[in-house]
Every structure is written in C-alpha cells, then in structure tokens.
Amino acid sequence: MPDFSEKPTDELITHAKTYLTDLWAGAHEDWKKLDSYLLRTYQVWDSIVESESIHRPEYRPAKPASIVKNAIAQMMAHSPVVKRTKVGASQNAQEDADNVETGLAAILSNSAVKTSVHPYTMAGRYLIHYSYAVMRGPLITSRSDYDHQATSNPIEIEVPNPRTVLMDPLEKDPQYVVREASLPAIRLHELSKEKKRTRNNAILFDMAPYANDPWAEVPYLEWFTNRWHSIRVLSTKDSKGDRRGQEGLLFSEINASGFVEWTQSFGGFGIMPSSIDKFDPRYLARGILWDAMDSLKLHAQSGNAKQQALLDAIFAPMIGEDDNEEMQRKLSENPDYLQVDDPNSLRPLPTNSVPRWGFGVSDEQAQDIQEATISPSLGGVREPGVVTVGQQDTLDSRSRAQFNLPLLQLEQMVSVIAQRVNMQVDKLETLKGSIGANGRVLKKSWLHGDYNASVGFEPANPALDLQQRQSDREDYSMGLLDKESYWERNGELNATQMWRRLAEEQVRTSDEMWKLELQEAANELGVGDEFSKAQEAAEEQIVSPPRTGEAMSSEMMQPLSSDIVKNPQAPRAL
DSSP: OOOTTSOOOHHHHHHHHHHHHHHHHHHHHHHHHHHHHHTTOSOSOOSSOGGGGTTSOOOOOSHHHHHHHHHHHHHOOSSOEEEOOOOSSSTTHHHHHHHHHHHHHHHHHHHHHSSSSOHHHHHHHHHHHTSEEEEEEEEEOOOTTOOOOTTOOOEEEEOOOGGGEEEOTTOSSOSEEEEEEEEEHHHHHHHHHHHHHHOTTOOOOOOGGGTTOTTOEEEEEEEEESSEEEEEEOOEEOTTSOEESOOEEEEEEEOTTSSOOEEEEEOSOOOOOTTOSSOOGGGTOOOTTGGGHHHHHHHHHHHHHHHHHHHHHHSOOEEOTTOOHHHHHHHHHOTTOOOOSOGGGOEEOOOOOOOGGGGGHHHHHHHHHHHHSOOGGGGTOOOTTOOSHHHHHHHHHHHHGGGHHHHHHHHHHHHHHHHHHHHHHHHOGGGTTEEEETTEEEEGGGTTTOOOOEEEOOOOOHHHHHHHHHHHHHHHHTTSSOHHHHHHHTTOOOHHHHHHHHHHHHHHTSHHHHHHHHHHHHHHHTOHHHHHHHHHHHHHHHSOOOOOHHHHHHHHTSOOOTTOOOOTTOOOOO
16 A cells, blocks of 8 residues: 555556556446436437438437436535534533534535536536536635635635546545546646746646647646645647657645545445445446436337337328339439329328337336436426325425435535535634635634534425424424524524524614614704603603502402493403
C-alpha cells in the first residue's frame, strides 16, 4: 500500500489511474448503454441486416427520459433542510445549534445556485440513472477578487459525471482520487504560471506545440489525497495523428483542507451476484433503466411497427391493373414510382393486415416497463379504480418507497459536505470564523469544535402534508406533542428564533405597548401633555374604590332577583 502522505510521483499517479480504470471498466461500459436509452440514440433494429431495415422507421419513444425525470421529481426537493444536535448543556447551547442550522442551510442552498448545474439535483439524477454519484466539496473560492465578509459565501459544490472521477468503490471517504479532465492549452499555461510564482517545483506549461491553436483542449489527471493535490498533464494528437505537447507532473501542492474533498454513493438498485469471485462495481452501478432495457427496445419496435402499418394503410402507393413484373420491380425500388396508361385504372397497392392482438403488444411491454421502473401514478397518471385522494396518496407512498435508499445516500453525501463546511469555518484562517449567505450567518463561536450536521431533502406532497399538519395539531392540542416538535415537523427548525418571535409578538400586542404607541402619536401631534392627563383621568374613573370584606360577603349572600331570566343556551364553563 503506497504512503499517500508522501509527495506523489508521476509513476504513482499513472499506476493508480491504470488500476482504477480497469476496476471501473465494466461499469463505464454499462453506463454507455444506459446513456443510449436516456439520450434516445440506441439502435432500434439491431437484429437484422442494414439492407432489411433501410425503409423501417427509427422512432424512439421518450419513455426512458420520462422515467428518470419522474423518479428524481419524486425522490427529492431542491432545498436542503439542516438539523444539528446541540453541543453541551449551557443555556445558549440550543440557540447556537439553531443558528448553525439556519446559517448552514442558507450556505448550502446558495452554493447550489452559484454553479450552472444544480449539484443536488444532478447527483440525484446520477443516483437514479447510474445508481452511482460522486460529489466534490466544499470548494473554497480562490479567485483573487474574493473579498471576505462575514455574510459572504466562498463555498462551491461540484457534481461531475462519475465516469470522469476514479476512486476505490468501497470507500465512502476515499484515501485517493484520480480525476480526468481537460482545459484549453492557454488556461493550463496561465495556471502553471500562477503556481510557479508560489511553488518551486511547478513546471511552466509549454505553449510552443499549441502556438497555432491556443484553445486546443489538453487532457490532464488531477490527483487528490489528504495531504496533496497534483496535476499531471497528458499529451495530445495533432491533425496528422502525431503526439504533441509535454506529458508529466505540472505541480504538486499541499492540500490546505486536510481531507479528500470527494465523496461517493451507490443508489441501491444493484446487487453483487454470488457467481462473481471478486468485487466489481458494475453490478452495483446499474440504474433504474437497466432491467427494463429489453422491454424499452421492444416497446419502441412495436410503436414503429404500428406506425408503419398505419402509414402503409393510409398512404398506400397506387398501381394499375395491368402491372407487369418490371413495374413490380421498380415499385420495390421506388415506392413512389408510377406509370399507367389509364389513370382510372389506379388502385391502392394491397398491404399486409395486422391482427387485432398485434396492437395490444405494446401495452404488455409498457406494463413490464412500469413494473421494472416506476409507477405511472408518480408521473401524474391516475390508476384505474383509484377515486379518492387518500387512495392515490397511499399508492404513491408505496411506489415512492423504492427511492428511499438513493435519497438516503444523497442526503448522506450532502451531510458529509455540510460537516466539512463547519470544519472549514472553524479551522481555516482565511474564513475569519464566519461566512454567510442570503442574510444568514454561520459563526465559529456557535460550533464549539463540533461539526455534526445532517441534511435532508423532503419531497413535497401537498395532500400528505395537509394530513400530517392536521394530525400534528391534534397531537399538540392533546398534549402529546410539544411546541418545538410541532414547529420542527412543520418546517420551522429554529426553535430559539420562533420563541423570540412569539415573545416579540406578545410585547407588540400588549396593552402597555398600545398605550406607548398612542402617547408617541399624541406627542407627534403636539398634544402629548393633554393626552397624558386625559389617560390618567380615564384610569381614575375606571378604578373603583376598594370594598370591605363585609360588604362583599353581604352582596354574595343576596338571593337572585325573581325577575332575572336565565338563558338556557348559555354555555357552561369547562
């Protein structure tokens, strides 16, 4: 086992790349098949020779893309919800935990929209489509124009295609990572020039081979360990196929974060077969479409066949009654060929009849696809026999259960990044103990050296949410649920802030505050003294002189007057 604390060598990175490429080769090959269905590029008629399929339609239904889209829509929401366990038993412990929750949630939400691709949604798509996803973060903005403020957010999160990132598939927190990427030659030159100013070991990227093509994409390998970050540039090929450009390490630098800023998860759709002697990630990294690929192709073929039959029946070529063999031959070569002496003798060319059962084949295939992937109810289609909201919600809940594991894995990955954000705020001097976003702040003083945080993505379901709210209100009214738990279940996680808002509301609506508001308004009108005297006089008239105990007892003992009519509808006090 190599010592990853040691400065990486060119040989180490090359060997790691070769080993991981071989390990993931099967999975990457399977992903190409899955991509062909998602992108609708698969071959519909692959069991016949090209000459036989020349006139066959090549329509590919959008069902694969619809399955993945509906699955991710049901699996998650876009906004993360952060929960944190309080640290210590001090009076402010819960308040600090609440502040971390709101500040960290704002930072994670803001980091997601800073990039052109929403990372959480994209990670969810990869978990559904490939049953595997990788995530990089937190990345600390290193732009020279970044000006730190207590309310600014330097955190970025990245979710590239997992095919470009190689790591040990059995490690949730990997020891080393190799990433395949590329940059224009001019960008690599500028990057190496910047690194060379601060690092003696950096090599300046040679632009000479790219003098006539400075924007040519140059591939490179990026190496990550807890201690090191390196870039190894790869040579390219010119228009003649000859190799050009340098190859080898450009630079190696100390990893300031102190951890490998990557995490990975499998979606849970696959399983390792017992017939395999050694671990192969391809069997775990097979997404939601894998088991349905044959049915998806048959469904496409059936749709094409029905479409062709319909076209042949409606737009059948016209022929004459005296057609000879030469005419038939020309028609077979060109269906639009027509040559007759008498136009009145034209008639449609007879077409093959399709049996009634042939039009039901695609329905059977659609049912098979549904059973292998996702219920159509999750795509907004009402199932036969479902007539109430409760029935639909019950059905949806059962169908949605298959996405519990990929959702859990996504939440775990984002939770790892959230904990790392806490660690960076606590340790990195450049952050000065405070970052923020959207008016919320995350402070080092609230962490107390503890980085615990868990992140959730709760899918929205209006009907179920309403039902849950009603149930929570009943539990609270019966004393089975405390106020803070009620708030938490209904989306208000900062209990300290909620208590403060309630206290402020109580103060604002009190009689004393109303009197102060009236007095202030009177002062602004120039009648403050007069208003004060009027208030004092009114209070004196309202307050009655105290009565003696004897007088009060006498009154209480007096019988009710006979002319007092009781109201039979008057409510009784509980």
